[in-house]
Amino acid sequence: MGPDDNVCLCFHVPLGKIRAYIKREDPPVASLISECLGAGTGCGWCVPVLKQLHRQHQAGEPMEVRVDPEIYASGRRSYRKTGERPDETASDGRTSS
Numbered sequence: 001m002g003p004d005d006n007v008c009l010c011f012h013v014p015l016g017k018i019r020a021y022i023k024r025e026d027p028p029v030a031s032l033i034s035e036c037l038g039a040g041t042g043c044g045w046c047v048p049v050l051k052q053l054h055r056q057h058q059a060g061e062p063m064e065v066r067v068d069p070e071i072y073a074s075g076r077r078s079y080r081k082t083g084e085r086p087d088e089t090a091s092d093g094r095t096s097s
């Protein structure tokens with residue numbers, strides 16, 4: 001996923017904006033990332049990814065999302081229908097393979 005790809009598809013919040021927010025604000029808890037354009041406050045699909053980015057930042061690691069944007073978006077469609085996360089996307093947003 002690149003900086004222009006949306007992490008929060010409900011509110012169209014791209015990875016680059018979320019990274020900048022986390023670097024600038026250094027939020028103590030991942031839930032505060034919702035202050036960045038409402039990220040994570042819609043369907044909830046992106047919440048594990050927001051938590052992952054927060055964890056990476058806290059650990060001093062690069063904030064990366066290793067999932068293809070198409071797979072991520074189609075996972076959300078299925079999540080919204082079934083309420084379950086598809087097998088190919090782990091809870092931290094990374095692909096399992």
Ligand code: FES
Pocket residue numbers: 007008009010011039040041042043044045046047076
């Ligand atoms: S994709 Fe972020 S809340 Fe729905």
